[in-house]
Amino acid sequence: MKHYIIPIFVPHLGCPNDCVFCNQKSISGQQKMITKEDIRNTINFYLENIKDKEAKKEVAFFGGSFTGIDVEKQEEFLQTAYEYIKKGKIDSIRISTRPDYIDKTILKRLKKYKVKTIELGVQSANDYVLKQSKRNHTFEDVKRASKLIRWYRFNLGHQMMVGLPDSTKIDEINTARELIKLKPKMVRIYPVLVIKNTRLEKEYLEGKYKPLTVIQAVETCKEIVPMFMKKGIEIIRIGLQNTDEITDPSIKGSEVVAGPYHPAFRQLVESSLWYDNIVERIKELNVKVKKVQITINPKDVNNVIGHKRENIDKLKDMYELDLIVKQDEKIKKGKFNLEVLETYPEFLEEHN
Numbered sequence: 538m539k540h541y542i543i544p545i546f547v548p549h550l551g552c553p554n555d556c557v558f559c560n561q562k563s564i565s566g567q568q569k570m571i572t573k574e575d576i577r578n579t580i581n582f583y584l585e586n587i588k589d590k591e592a593k594k595e596v597a598f599f600g601g602s603f604t605g606i607d608v609e610k611q612e613e614f615l616q617t618a619y620e621y622i623k624k625g626k627i628d629s630i631r632i633s634t635r636p637d638y639i640d641k642t643i644l645k646r647l648k649k650y651k652v653k654t655i656e657l658g659v660q661s662a663n664d665y666v667l668k669q670s671k672r673n674h675t676f677e678d679v680k681r682a683s684k685l686i687r688w689y690r691f692n693l694g695h696q697m698m699v700g701l702p703d704s705t706k707i708d709e710i711n712t713a714r715e716l717i718k719l720k721p722k723m724v725r726i727y728p729v730l731v732i733k734n735t736r737l738e739k740e741y742l743e744g745k746y747k748p749l750t751v752i753q754a755v756e757t758c759k760e761i762v763p764m765f766m767k768k769g770i771e772i773i774r775i776g777l778q779n780t781d782e783i784t785d786p787s788i789k790g791s792e793v794v795a796g797p798y799h800p801a802f803r804q805l806v807e808s809s810l811w812y813d814n815i816v817e818r819i820k821e822l823n824v825k826v827k828k829v830q831i832t833i834n835p836k837d838v839n840n841v842i843g844h845k846r847e848n849i850d851k852l853k854d855m856y857e858l859d860l861i862v863k864q865d866e867k868i869k870k871g872k873f874n875l876e877v878l879e880t881y882p883e884f885l886e887e888h889n
Contacts, residue, residue: 637674674777825883832876
């Protein structure tokens with residue numbers, strides 16, 4: 538069954554401070570305080586345009602720190618969305634917030650309005666990295682909040698970042714390892730982009746912060762993604778959503794100054810993982826392969842071929858190998874069958 542998210546952006550509401558990387562107005566494209574009418578208009582617009590009436594529909598309050606908003610305003614927003622749940626028009630509500638803005642009273646309030654999912658902005662498990670990013674909370678806050686959220690039977694989500702100031706690849710792998718211990722149902726992975734009008738932009742322009750390249754960010758995410766997949770934790774996003782503001786720094790109107798921006802960042806990561814798996818399987822054959830056919834689920838085709846056919850071209854350039862892709866819905870997503878269609882003659886045979 539399809540699942541549609543109806544996003545409601547509440548930029549910077551509830552945030553106690555400005556993290557070095559954050560400009561919620563740029564990230565969300567939202568410039569003003571929202572009202573009940575804004576929420577109703579957004580929900581109605583999405584409901585009118587979702588053709589699949591049987592699909593699950595969820596209102597999601599993104600941006601800012603929802604549970605840090607004035608309590609009356611929280612209840613006003615939640616009540617507005619809850620009206621649609623009571624009418625059977627939407628199925629659930631999700632919110633995102635900071636780990637230090639979770640306690641039993643807050644969770645009871647969210648339960649009252651049928652909130653189903655709570656996503657925590659974790660960013661890192663390293664307290665020094667959190668301090669450098671001006672997060673003003675510790676990883677102990679993350680552990681405490683995560684346990685409370687699960688205790689009250691909400692779906693727990695985590696958001697982590699790659700490339701924070703003074704963070705290393707080892708730090709980020711360790712963050713993934715620590716989050717897995719807290720048993721989230723889902724996770725988002727965001728490579729750090731330098732956004733206009735942030736402290737990080739100032740540090741970047743002063744040469745104090747060096748962002749990751751796209752290749753570096755992909756390589757780190759390639760280490761992290763299989764860790765979550767192995768534990769059955771859903772990865773609901775890799776990289777920031779592409780918008781008019783979050784786009785290539787060379788495009789007029791972009792709020793991105795620098796960093797590993799790519800419009801298809803998730804595909805780069807997943808395609809690279811596929812490439813490595815295919816090459817590993819071919820090497821196990823211990824013969825010089827000229828042409829192979831892999832059979833995959835249709836949903837995996839784009840990632841197997843790669844962004845702009847990158848995997849096909851790389852196999853040809855690196856290994857003089859032609860890759861034939863065949864689709865079969867019977868093949869489980871993420872799996873593949875490999876068949877050798879042609880091999881190169883052995884060196885001795887060529888010279889006999």
